[in-house]
Amino acid sequence: MSRRAEGIAHGKVILIGEHSVVYDKPAIAIPFHEVNVKAIVGQGELTDGKNTIWFSSKYFNGVLLDAPDELSGIKASVDETFELLNVSPANLAIHIESTIPSGRGLGSSAAVAHAVVKAIFNYYDAPLRKDVQMHLVQIAETHAHGNPSGIDMEATCNNSPIWFQKGKETKSLMIEKPIHIVVADSGQFGDTRTAVENIRSMYRNNLAVARKSIDLLGDYTFECQQALAVGDLSQVGTCLNLAQQELSILGVSDKVLDKLIMNARNNGALGAKLTGGGRGGCILALAKDEQHAEVLSASLKEAGAYQTWKSVIARH
Secondary structure, eight states: OOOEEEEEEEEEEEEEOTTGGGGTOOEEEEEEEEEEEEEEEEEOOOOSOTTOEEEEOSSOEEEGGGOOGGGHHHHHHHHHHHHHHTOOOOSEEEEEEEOSOTTSSSOHHHHHHHHHHHHHHHHTTOOOOHHHHHHHHHHHHHHHHSSOOSHHHHHTTOSSOEEEOTTSOOEEOOOSSOEEEEEEEOSOOOOHHHHHHHHHHHHHHOHHHHHHHHHHHHHHHHHHHHHHHHTOHHHHHHHHHHHHHHHHHTTOOOHHHHHHHHHHHHTTOSEEEEESSOSSSEEEEEESSHHHHHHHHHHHHHTTOSEEEEEEEOOO
16 A cells, blocks of 8 residues: 555634634634544655645645645645655645535634644654644635634644633633533635624724624623633523624624524523624534434524534533
């Protein structure tokens, strides 16, 4: 068999704090192992140049150099990876297998970058320090999102819930009781970059309203963290609902997301809100227990969710 190596990364869900995290407020993110990415690196079969890299995925199959703009971040990250390793790719093939839908706020671009970087380092039996890994993933994320906060690349390589604040050390989060969540995909491609730009525009044109919402999102994130630490799931749900209210004011929700959120609440969810960039993408609902998560999943599908996932975050 020809030599090959793998790299794996999981998805992520932002429980609370999206968008306000860009303005140096904290956010809470949780690992989402229900979806993941596997990158496989091996010897290619091309004969038109020994330094050619063949890239294959559900979105593109071909020479990486000819990949569309959507993969510009991966191209830049791969180039920097080989430069750091001080090797020339000798006719390699990079294959991506992913169950993370792109553009849904579940960390697809960061997870793909993590998986590819790990697979290349594994292929060359090279040790990979975390700071180097994060640097290489940051390159891909900057291409994908402009000026990302960094929460996606942190959350997609941590196996426990994290407390993230831009420019500060990321910390594992204490959770007293398991939390059961249901994530529902609206079926709509979200646009994080546009949503972020629209909030910046709101800051310029309606500073008082924008600042109030951002400050409240920061407050609710702190309250949510305290509720998680003592196992007060009802209060966690309240924080999620209040956060959704401010995200709506900031203009990053939409009618489809609102419909799914109201469906979850009407079916007993302790709290429900969008997750990720908004303007499409996914919502999350906090269930009372495993059985209630089943109920919420079924009701959200009936309400038009493209697909749903159930996840439980155990005590940490």
